[in-house]
Amino acid sequence: MTWSNDGRDGPRGYHHGNLREALIRAALELIAQKGPAGFTFAEAARWAGVSPAAPYRHFRDRDELLANVALRGFRQFEAALAKAWDGGRPDTSAAFDRLGRAYLEFARGEPALYSAMFEGGVPLGSNPELREASDRAFAVLRQAAEKLSAQAPPGARPPALMVALHIWAMTHGIASLFGRGDSARRALPMSAEELLEAQMLIYLRGLGLSETKFGRSG
Amino acid sequence: MTWSNDGRDGPRGYHHGNLREALIRAALELIAQKGPAGFTFAEAARWAGVSPAAPYRHFRDRDELLANVALRGFRQFEAALAKAWDGGRPDTSAAFDRLGRAYLEFARGEPALYSAMFEGGVPLGSNPELREASDRAFAVLRQAAEKLSAQAPPGARPPALMVALHIWAMTHGIASLFGRGDSARRALPMSAEELLEAQMLIYLRGLGLSETKFGRSG
DNA sequence: CAGGCCATGTAAATATTCTTTACATGACTT
DNA sequence: AAGTCATGTAAAGAATATTTACATGGCCTG
Structure with a gap:
């Protein structure tokens, strides 16, 4: 056709x-x-x-159109995250940093997709494809969390799933509160990227992953 | 009248x-x-x-009604947070724990207010009252962050504003992703409260506030 | 290379919502 | 007791939502 x-x-x-x-x-x-x-x-x-x-x-109703936008969003999201993570190369720390930046970049660069995915009220369960796309995107975060958790001191390794959820929550929190040039939200003394990087460093240190680059106090 | x-x-x-x-x-x-x-x-x-x-x-249009719902939300939100924080009594740790729980409880107990506040697309700048109410709510988090920051090791005290933004982002992230019985979002192996408490403990430890209660590894 | 199938479009019709305008009511003031 | 004015209704025109009957034309089949 x-x-x-x-x-x-x-x-x-x-x-x-x-x-x-x-x-x-x-x-x-x-x-x-x-x-x-x-x-x-x-x-x-x-x-x-x-x-x-x-x-x-083409679409039963407006909601189905919105759900398709969200589906496209999750697929692009997964692609962006997977590309940034790149299997954790060259090292977990660098890849993890890229991952966070890619997340924020997606939220800022594709605000329409991002809000359709997370603020559109689209029920994930309504569509198996949507659910799967969402799962695949989360799986990238989960992979990164596995690698991070494995680097924690033996005997104090947190569950990777929990770490993945924490990472997701932190990043989504920053992205949705401060990550878009809304001009409608709060003005900040620092960029969302800086805010996220600092937060991740503190969190990772709390996990026992002391990065040498952490030390410049504020 | x-x-x-x-x-x-x-x-x-x-x-x-x-x-x-x-x-x-x-x-x-x-x-x-x-x-x-x-x-x-x-x-x-x-x-x-x-x-x-x-x-x-009574309202110019639908948006103004929604903005008034959000305004009411921010005021109740501030009251709930301030009550939980209670000036940091009896100690910062206990008060901070209450604060996080109160945040999640608000998001779960008043989902309509919460989504009007953060997902309704209400421009904060549209209404000085709204802006002020939002600022007052954030000020409670900021107060708590001050106390926490003051407890960090001298020489490595993070800016209280940054800590406040981190706390907000983490809590909002968990609340908006996992904090409501949406039945439309992802199923979790743990409650939002447990997830948040663990995350806060890791974050605080990363700040150098080693809680003695932290130690049970997963 | 017709002929017809059928996915994809339009037109038209009805119901609901949006929004304004003119008018009605009645609580409060004096 | 009378007037004022905030607060309500009714009615009307425009936009949206959604269905139904009809039109078009790409593509398959013989």
């Missing part, structure tokens, strides 16, 4: 060519502008240049 | 009596059911038993 139009702009015939894709992009654009609640089905249709009924051929 | 009805149910005359209050309560009920995006102005009006035009006498 190669319709008249495969995603590009420009004139089209009766059929759009790639409306499903165009609707997702329209949703992203509108979410970026007005938040995950800030778009309507009709508005996405208008933005894509089709009639208000057309989206119903 | 003592209208026919001051907030209770039951029959009423032409005037509602306390529509402003009733609308806020209706919004809370609906947010709790369907998220901060899950209610309409008309629905709140119906829930309060008035015509769809009546809410406009």
Whole structure:
């Protein structure tokens, strides 16, 4: 099925060519502008240049469109995290640092995806694909946590799952509270990246992983 | 101004009596059911038993109603945190523990307020009262951070503001990811409270505040 | 290379929501 | 007792949501 139009702009015939894709992009654009609640089905249709009924051929309702945006988000998220982690090379510390930065970068660079994933009210259980994509993204954090935990002093190794959840919570907390140029949230004396790096260093030290680079007190 | 009805149910005359209050309560009920995006102005009006035009006498639009819910949330939030912190009595450690629990309890017990505050997309800058209420709530965390920082080893005292932001990020992260019985989010092998307590202990140990109670490894 | 299938679109129709405008009510003031 | 004004309703027009009947045209099949 190669319709008249495969995603590009420009004139089209009766059929759009790639409306499903165009609707997702329209949703992203509108979410970026007005938040995950800030778009309507009709508005996405208008933005894509089709009639208000057309989206119903591709998504049952607005929630399903939003869920697909979130699904795409989790997949890109996993890819970004996995690329940053890179199997823990060249060493756990460097890879872990990259991981945190990649997380924040994703939240800042793709705020529409991020808010669709975590603030859109999309029930994870509604869609097995969504659940799986979310699990795969978390699995990257979990891998990193395994490596970190293994570096803790023997006899005091925390459960990797717990460490992974802690990392997730810290990073998500910073990303969602301070990580987006909202201009609507609190002004900070430091960047989200600096804040996260300091927090991670303190946390890792608490785990018994004393990094030599830790020492410059504030 | 003592209208026919001051907030209770039951029959009423032409005037509602306390529509402003009733609308806020209706919004809370609906947010709790369907998220901060899950209610309409008309629905709140119906829930309060008035015509769809009546809410406009009290709020410019839906966003202003939501902002008022958030304002109420920040005020209750500050009260709950301040009560838990209690000036740091009897000792910083115990008070800090209460503070974290109070935070999670608020997020779980008042999910509608919490999501209106942090996930409703309400711009903090839109309303000076809102900004102030948010600042006052954060000031409680900041106070606690001051006391904690003061207990860190001399020469390695982290800035209290940074510590406060870290505490906020960790707690918000856990609360928003795991802290509500969403039944839509990830299942956990431990409670949010346990997760937070462990995380705080590790973080505090990283700050150099070695609690004697820390030692049971996982 | 017709002919038809059917995915994908439109148009039109109904219900709900949004928002304003003109009007009604009645608590409070004097 | 009368007037004022905050607070409500009714009604109307625009936007949105959602379904149904119909139109288009790419692609498969013979």
